[in-house]
Amino acid sequence: MDHVPQIAQLLSMTVIAAGLLIGLGALGTAIGFALLGGKFLESSARQPELTNMLQTKMFIVAGLLDAVPIIGVAIALLLLFANPLLQYIK
Amino acid sequence: MAASEGGSGGLTEYIRHHLTHLTVNEGHGRFWAIHLDSVIFDISLALLFVFVFIAVARRATSGVPGKLQAAVELVVIAVDGIVKETFHGKSRLIAPLAITIFFLVFLMNFMDLIPVDALPALANQFGVGHLRVVATADINTTIGMSLCVFLLIQYVGIKEKGLGVFLGEFLSAPFHAHGAIGKILLAPPNLLLRIIEEAVRPLSLSLRLFGNMYAGELIFVLIAGLTLDASVSHFSTYGWGLVEVAADALWTGFHILIITLQAFIFSMLTVVYLSMAAERH
Numbered sequence: 001m002d003h004v005p006q007i008a009q010l011l012s013m014t015v016i017a018a019g020l021l022i023g024l025g026a027l028g029t030a031i032g033f034a035l036l037g038g039k040f041l042e043s044s045a046r047q048p049e050l051t052n053m054l055q056t057k058m059f060i061v062a063g064l065l066d067a068v069p070i071i072g073v074a075i076a077l078l079l080l081f082a083n084p085l086l087q088y089i090k
Numbered sequence: 091m092a093a094s095e096g097g098s099g100g101l102t103e104y105i106r107h108h109l110t111h112l113t114v115n116e117g118h119g120r121f122w123a124i125h126l127d128s129v130i131f132d133i134s135l136a137l138l139f140v141f142v143f144i145a146v147a148r149r150a151t152s153g154v155p156g157k158l159q160a161a162v163e164l165v166v167i168a169v170d171g172i173v174k175e176t177f178h179g180k181s182r183l184i185a186p187l188a189i190t191i192f193f194l195v196f197l198m199n200f201m202d203l204i205p206v207d208a209l210p211a212l213a214n215q216f217g218v219g220h221l222r223v224v225a226t227a228d229i230n231t232t233i234g235m236s237l238c239v240f241l242l243i244q245y246v247g248i249k250e251k252g253l254g255v256f257l258g259e260f261l262s263a264p265f266h267a268h269g270a271i272g273k274i275l276l277a278p279p280n281l282l283l284r285i286i287e288e289a290v291r292p293l294s295l296s297l298r299l300f301g302n303m304y305a306g307e308l309i310f311v312l313i314a315g316l317t318l319d320a321s322v323s324h325f326s327t328y329g330w331g332l333v334e335v336a337a338d339a340l341w342t343g344f345h346i347l348i349i350t351l352q353a354f355i356f357s358m359l360t361v362v363y364l365s366m367a368a369e370r371h
Contacts, residue, residue: 056172063355066348067294071301077308082105 003089014083018076025069032065101315108206108311110220111228127221128228135197135225139190165189172358177365179250184364187242191235192357195299198225199349202306203342206314227303229296236292239360243291247367260284295359302352306345313337 040058044051078084111125146162155163166189173185201223213221225231248256261277263284316334320327 059351060355060358063351064298066351067298067301070305071297074301074305074308077305077312081312082102082109 006089007086010085010089011083014079014085018079021072021076021079025072029065029069033062036061036065100318104315104318105308105311107220108210109222109308111222112218112220125222125228125230127223128225128231131201131223131225132198132231135201136194139193139197143193165192169357173361176358176361177368179365179368181246181250181364181368183246184361187364188357188361191360192353195226195235195356196349196353198231199303199353201225202227202303202310202345202349206307206310222307224303224307226299227307229300232296232300233292235299235356236296239295239363240288240292242360243288243363243367246364250368291363295356299352299356302348306341306348309341310338310345313341 036058040054043054112127113123114126116122116124142158143162146159149156150159169189169192170185173188177184204223209223210221222228251259261280262273263280265276265280267273267276313334316337317327317330320330
């Protein structure tokens with residue numbers, strides 16, 4: 001191992017990057033889902049007969065909300081466990 | 091962790107091995123590398139879906155239906171209902187397209203629930219080095235599907251509105267103007283916004299599906315890597331084994347929801363985009 005300082009710096013930056021990826025993604029998703037669920041419960045309480053239709057649409061929007069943070073999590077996990085950036089040093 | 095005896099190289103190698111596609115190079119460079127495993131699973135699952143549905147349709151009775159026919163009818167009626175309330179025109183393409191997309195994506199996603207090492211180990215017996223069974227965890231598959239949807243959107247737009255109106259809408263939506271000077275001034279921003287919107291749609295469709303499936307598969311591989319260097323005699327195997335079973339159960343439960351949801355969203359968004367293309371007047 002002859003590039004220890006470079007590897008150390010790369011790995012520390014990678015870990016920070018992974019943390020930001022997962023953390024900020026989780027933040028956005030949490031706020032989004034909270035708003036979505038709150039509105040759904042509110043409208044369901046106002047008009048209970050529409051609950052089924054609203055639930056379908058809620059799941060559609062939930063799937064849309066889910067997408068980008070999960071891509072971030074996938075990239076973060078890739079960086080943590082099988083870092084492709086290490087090839088430039090080793 | 092149990093993998094510490096082999097060093098983190100063991101776990102990294104395991105992950106890398108499970109993330110490598112069975113690749114065939116048809117020419118020079120990486121562009122011509124075909125992921126044979128994705129292609130094979132994609133085509134076989136599509137054929138499976140088509141043959142099952144053809145068989146059910148041929149033997150459909152208006153008397154008391156069998157279980158398979160009842161199940162297929164359930165899904166077809168549900169999708170038809172959703173398409174009717176989303177798409178306000180008349181088209182014989184859209185409801186079958188939605189059913190096809192939903193089932194194809196769902197079948198390809200479902201391969202993720204098969205244990206991580208099962209099919210690759212089986213393939214290893216036949217000398218196949220790498221095998222990735224989830225076709226939708228390959229960005230090529232999802233981009234291929236969304237490019238087909240993109241082309242369909244243009245086709246339906248031209249067919250329903252005519253080529254002149256279709257091209258004219260690139261310059262006149264979403265900002266409308268009434269005078270001639272206003273129209274000319276607003277044409278460039280309209281064109282820009284329209285191009286961005288049309289380009290982002292296939293990108294977001296493909297990346298959403300790919301991201302969800304890739305993350306799911308990667309987490310399954312990581313959970314499998316918990317007992318990587320396990321041996322029946324060492325006591326830590328049983329502890330890590332229990333942890334692995336629990337983690338697997340939880341993630342599988344969540345993942346069943348995700349695969350259905352993502353298949354549903356892909357097909358629903360296709361229907362919505364097609365209906366927007368057909369009636370944007």
